[in-house]
Amino acid sequence: xxxxxxxxxxxxxxxxxHGCCRNGFERADVHSIRRWWPSxxxxxxxxxKFGNREVAVSRExxxxxxxxxxxxxxxxxxxxxWLLSFGQDRRWRLAMLxxxxxxxxxxxxxVACGPCAVTKALAKKxxxxxxxxxxxxxxxxxxxxxxxxxxxxxxxxxVLGRGEQLPFADGTFDALTFTYLLRYVDDPKATIAELVRxxxxxxxxxxxxxxxPRSSGWHAMWWFYTRAVLPVGGLVTGGKxxxxxxxxxxxxxxxxxxxxSVDWTVGAWEHAGVEHVEHRSMxxxxxxxxxxxxxx
Ligand SMILES: C[S@@+](CC[C@H](N)C(=O)[O-])C[C@H]1O[C@@H](n2cnc3c(N)ncnc32)[C@H](O)[C@@H]1O
Numbered sequence: 001x002x003x004x005x006x007x008x009x010x011x012x013x014x015x016x017x018h019g020c021c022r023n024g025f026e027r028a029d030v031h032s033i034r035r036w037w038p039s040x041x042x043x044x045x046x047x048x049k050f051g052n053r054e055v056a057v058s059r060e061x062x063x064x065x066x067x068x069x070x071x072x073x074x075x076x077x078x079x080x081x082w083l084l085s086f087g088q089d090r091r092w093r094l095a096m097l098x099x100x101x102x103x104x105x106x107x108x109x110x111v112a113c114g115p116c117a118v119t120k121a122l123a124k125k126x127x128x129x130x131x132x133x134x135x136x137x138x139x140x141x142x143x144x145x146x147x148x149x150x151x152x153x154x155x156x157x158x159v160l161g162r163g164e165q166l167p168f169a170d171g172t173f174d175a176l177t178f179t180y181l182l183r184y185v186d187d188p189k190a191t192i193a194e195l196v197r198x199x200x201x202x203x204x205x206x207x208x209x210x211x212x213p214r215s216s217g218w219h220a221m222w223w224f225y226t227r228a229v230l231p232v233g234g235l236v237t238g239g240k241x242x243x244x245x246x247x248x249x250x251x252x253x254x255x256x257x258x259x260x261s262v263d264w265t266v267g268a269w270e271h272a273g274v275e276h277v278e279h280r281s282m283x284x285x286x287x288x289x290x291x292x293x294x295x296x
Contacts (some may be wrong), residue, residue, distance in 0.1 A: 005292060027072040027083075036107065038281040044199060045152065045171065051090050052222060055248070055251045055252045058183065058184065058248070058252060059186050060186070062184045062185050063135055063160070063162060063184075064183070066135060066136065066184040067136055069242065069244070069245060069248065070114070070136045070138070070165060070234070071136065071138050071177055071241075073138075073139075073238075073241055073242070075140070075285075076113045077114060077142065078079075081117075082267060082280065084156050084203035085286075088282070088283045088286065088287060089287075091119075091283070091285040091287075092123060092283070092289060093118055093179070093207050093281050094121070095280065095282060095289045096117070096118070096177060096179070096206045096207065096208040096289045096291070097122060097125060097177070097206070098122055099204055099250070099289075099291035100122070100175045100176075100177055100204045100205075100206050100291075101122070101125045101126050102204075103174070103175060103203070103204050104126070104127075104175050105126060105128045105130065105173075105174035105175035105203070105204075106127075106128050107129050107130075107172070107173050108122050108127060108128045108129075108130045108131070108132070108173060108174065108175045108176065108177070109130075109131050109133065109166075109168070109172070109173040109175075109176045109177075109180075109198060109199075110130055110132045110133070110176075110177050110178070111133050111134075111141075111148075111163045111166075111176065111179075111181060111195060112133075112134055112163060112178055112179055112180060112184075113132030113133060113134050113138055113139075113143055113158065113179075113180040113184050114134055114136070114139045114142075114143065114179070115143045115146055116132055116142075116144075116146045116147050116156070116158075117146075117253060118177055118179055118208075119132040119143065119147065119152050119156055119158075120146060120147060120152060120156075121154040122177065123147075123150075123155050123156055124150075124152070128155070128174070129155050129156075129157070129174075130155060130156045130157075130171075131156075131157050131158075131159060132156065132157070132158045132159070133158070133159040133160075133161045133163070133166070134158070134160070134161075134164075135160065135161065135162050137160060140158045140160055142248050143158055144158055163178065163181050163191055163194065164180060164185055164187070164190065164191050164194055164256070165194065166194055166195070166197070166198050169198070170197055170198065170199075171199065171201065172196065172198050172199075172200075173198055173199050173200065173203065173208075174199075174200055174203050175199070175203050175204045175205070176190045176195060176196075176198065176199045176203065176205045176206075177205075177207065177208075178195060178207045178208075179207065179208045179209075180208065180209060180210065180261070181207070181209075182207075182209060182265070183210075183252050183253065183256045183257065183294070186292040188260055188268060189268045189271070189272075191272070192265075192268045192269060192272045193268075193273075194272055195272075196273050196294055197252035197272075197273040199294040200294065201279045201294055201295065201296040202293055202294060202296055203293065203294050203295060204292075204293055205269075205274055205289065205291065205292055205293070206286065206289065206290065206291040207289070207290045207291070208254045208289055209287075209288045209290075210249070210286065210288070211253070211257065211262070211285055211286060211287060211288035212253060212254060212285065213256045213285030213286060214281075214285055215284075215285070218284045218285055219285075222284075222285070222286060226249060226250025226253065227250050229251060230244070230246040230247075230249060231243055231246035231247045233246065234246030252279075262288065265279075265290065266279065266280045266290070269290065269292055270292075271292060273295045274292035274293065274294060275292060275293050275294075275295045276292050276293055276296065277290065277291070277292035278290070278291060278292065279291075
């Protein structure tokens, strides 16, 4: 039995009849959100200047770093992510979902759900109940708001927590998705094993990550885009928070694949007990969709 009483979706009840704060949620609600790990202090000395040094910090203190990085982004995240990827991120998400929805799952976990673009799409394409989990409270609040607006709140529950340490029993879910997560954990292999743990035998698992184009011509264009266009485009369309993200993303993606190649990642999935692992490079190599099935 899934512990529905522990999910944050119930804590984040909109109180329209009171004076309210951010996104219409009373501050008191924040304290009732269940935490699944000792909460690190946001003022933990993480330097947020977003150069190469910050890529290293994103691995040394990944949870604190991700929380601070994503804190100013939720309100316009989906629109800006779409603009900054020239509309490609929606295509990538749909390509990932295709590997999960066909099995007619009843209960799906969406890890690093952010403002719930994937979560909502899963709810629209299936009859399943979806649990979204993310470590950013601000992202979850935006996600809750988006899910309510889409009229999907009855089938979606959001949990504040970490992909590295999921608060669910083994084999709880029929299917699992995770998006743009592995660059924000210090041990991708252990995290992949933790994600696989909560999926039922035979259940599909699919992920989406940014990637680095292989051909030298596309790589040069990608490099220019991520190092110059992305930060400036982010600043112009989204302000300082997006300038920071824009500056961080390119070096972070490059460094990730220097350390953890696509072949390494396939091996980590297999080692965790995933069979028939396949992947698809999208948009000339800028996106990577990977999928497989938990071994029986
Ligand atoms: C780029 S956003 C992706 C959001 C959403 N899945 C999408 O496709 O638009 C990455 C999300 O990962 C979350 N995140 C980062 N590290 C995490 C971790 N260790 N566990 C859970 N969520 C994490 C961030 O808070 C952020 O919301």
